[in-house]
Amino acid sequence: MLFKSRRNLIILLAIAVVAVGALLWAGTGRADHLQGSTYSTSPGGYGAWWQWMEQRGNPVERWRKPGDELTNLPTPVTLLRIDPRPITNIAPYGDGGNVTPQEWEWVARGNRLVYLGRWAELTEAPFTQTVASDQGPVRIQGRRRSPQKEGKILADEYGTLIWRQRQGRGEIIWVVPPFLAANAFQDDPGNFALLQSLLTEGNNPLWVDEYLHGYKDTETLQKEGLASVWAYLQNTPLMLIFLQSLVAVILLVIFGNRRFGQPQAPPSPTSNNNQAYIHALAQVLEKGDRPQFVVQQLLQAESPSLQRRLGNLPKAKESEATAALLTNLSQPDKLPKNESDLRVWLKQWQQLQAQLPPSS
Secondary structure, three states, rough: HHHHOHHHHHHHHHHHHHHHHHHHHHHHHHHHHHOOOOOOOEEEOOHHHHHHHHHHHOOOOEOOOOHHHHOOOOOOOOOEEEEEOOOOOOOOOOOOOOOOHHHHHHHHHOOEEEOOOOOOEEEOOOOOOEEEOOOOOOEEOOOOOOOOOOOOOEEOOOEEEEEEEOOOOEEEEEEEOOOOOOOHHHHHHHHHHHHHHHHOOOOOOEEOOOOOOOOOOOOHHOOOOOOOHHHHHHHHHHHHHHHHHHHHHHHHHHHHHHOOOOOOOOOOOOOOOHHHHHHHHHHHHHHHOOHHHHHHHHHOOOOOOOHHHHHHOOHHHHHHHHHHHHHHHHHHHHHOOHHHHHHHHHHHHHHHHHHOOOOO
């Protein structure tokens, strides 16, 4: 059995701990990936804001294709992109996020990109602060501000929070707080209204990038080879669990059997009938408490041999002394009556055997 070995049990427990940790890590990573998604109802999601826009007659379509396919949309449109990554993972002083050269060209053709989660420097600003705007007070959580001076839309004494950057015939609206209108700010109508005003400038069709959060339409899944069940499992924690279970089974086979190949039957034990009979008889005599019977049988079996060995003694005195010892051990009143007496008698019997020459 696998669990009879303490080493196997420790290995199995270690594998289980690693599997659970990997599963939790994978689940946490997926939850972070949904930050900013309009499908998410978590505090960092934008599901409440998406419904709020529909109720006010500004529906927002969900874009679930790669950014290089934005050229298939009729120009001009406005795309909202909310970076799900922690701002510390975004390269400083770059374009602020996942904006490819093809997407820059798409913006230059007359489209608009509203990007939430732009990298900015840490400042002395308080973590939570209310900033006045044309749409009402806006609650900001975060200490990052940009020193950007041109195209400011929202700023406070610590720096710029939202600004406009022209790109050809289009523009990019950079927003530092990634959670400007997240579900956590449902009680702050100014936050929702401010994001609405940023999107509705120009009256373009509105889209929100959900491809960035892992959502893909059927056509994209087929192109990327993710339509099959096997490919789906490869991109979920289930595949990780399967692979870890397979490794666990292999390790248990190795450490449990300590070999590969066909199983070998253990050699059958050779039986010794004489030894088994003697052992069984000894157990019976021990339980019956009959040391006299043991001595009588021993004397009966060994007397002829002892007589011959006595005749081979070189000196008469030694022969007489040994014969006297044999006679003494054979006296009925000298026979042992319990186990301790039997041990003493057997010790004397061994001494007698040692004094005699071998039988010729």
